[in-house]
Amino acid sequence: MALMIRNEGGRVEVVCGSMFSGKTEELIRRLRRALLGRQRVQAFKPAIDTRYHDSKIVSHSSLALEAEPVRDPAEIFARVRPDTEVVGIDEAQFFSHELVEVVQRLADRGVRVILAGLDQDYLGRPFEPVPQLMAIAEDVTKCHAVCTVCGGAASRSQRVVDTSHAARVQVGAAESYEARCRQCFEDPESATKVVTRAAG
Ligand code: ADP
Ligand code: MG
Ligand code: ZN
Numbered sequence: 001m002a003l004m005i006r007n008e009g010g011r012v013e014v015v016c017g018s019m020f021s022g023k024t025e026e027l028i029r030r031l032r033r034a035l036l037g038r039q040r041v042q043a044f045k046p047a048i049d050t051r052y053h054d055s056k057i058v059s060h061s062s063l064a065l066e067a068e069p070v071r072d073p074a075e076i077f078a079r080v081r082p083d084t085e086v087v088g089i090d091e092a093q094f095f096s097h098e099l100v101e102v103v104q105r106l107a108d109r110g111v112r113v114i115l116a117g118l119d120q121d122y123l124g125r126p127f128e129p130v131p132q133l134m135a136i137a138e139d140v141t142k143c144h145a146v147c148t149v150c151g152g153a154a155s156r157s158q159r160v161v162d163t164s165h166a167a168r169v170q171v172g173a174a175e176s177y178e179a180r181c182r183q184c185f186e187d188p189e190s191a192t193k194v195v196t197r198a199a200g
Pocket of ligand 1: 017018019020021022023024025026058059060061143144145146147148179
C-alpha cells in the first residue's frame with residue numbers, strides 16, 4: 001500500500017474499522033508524516049465529539065494532534081485555507097452526507113484528504129457517510145481491533161450498556177463499547193426479538 005509523503009495531486013484516503021481498531025492512531029501517523037514532509041496540514045473533528053479535548057484529536061492510546069472542531073462539512077470547506085495540502089478528518093461517521101461532496105471538491109482541487117471513521121454502527125450496519133466515502137476513495141484501509149472475547153481480529157463495536165432506547169450516535173462512551181469479531185458479536189436487535197418472543 002503506497003502511503004504518500006509528497007503530494008502528487010488530490011486524493012481521498014479512508015481509514016475505517018471498529019472502535020479501538022487504531023483509526024485515530026493511523027490518521028495521526030499519516031498527518032505527522034505529512035508535517036515531517038513540510039506539508040501544510042489541517043485537521044478537523046466534529047464539534048459534538050468533546051470526549052477528551054476541544055481542539056485535539058486524541059486516540060485511545062493518548063496520541064494527540066491539534067484539530068479544529070467544526071459543526072458540519074460546510075464549515076470544513078470554509079476553513080480549509082487555499083494553500084493547505086493535506087486535510088485530516090476524524091470521526092467521519094458523525095458528519096452528514098454533505099461530507100462526500102466537500103471531500104470530492106477538496107480532492108478535485110488538489111488536496112490530499114484523509115478520513116478516519118467507523119464503517120459499522122453498534123448494530124453492525126454500514127455507518128453513513130463512511131461507506132460512500134470508501135466508494136469514492138483512492139485508498140481504503142480497514143483497521144481491526146482485538147476481540148475482547150476471543151482475541152481475534154475485531155470488526156464490530158458491541159455496545160455493552162442497555163441499548164433499548166439508545167440513539168445510533170452515542171458520543172463519548174468508549175467504556176460502553178467493546179471490540180468484537182463477527183463470531184463474538186451479539187446482534188442487539190435479534191437479542192431483543194428473542195426476549196420479546198419469549199415474553200409473548
Ligand atoms: P479508534 O480511533 O479506531 O477507536 P484509537 O486509534 O483511538 O482507535 O486507539 C487504538 C488503541 O486503543 C490501541 O493502540 C490500544 O492501545 C487501545 N485499545 C484498547 N482496547 C483495544 C482493543 N480491544 N483492541 C485494540 N486496541 C485496543
Ligand atoms: Mg478514533
Ligand atoms: Zn471474537
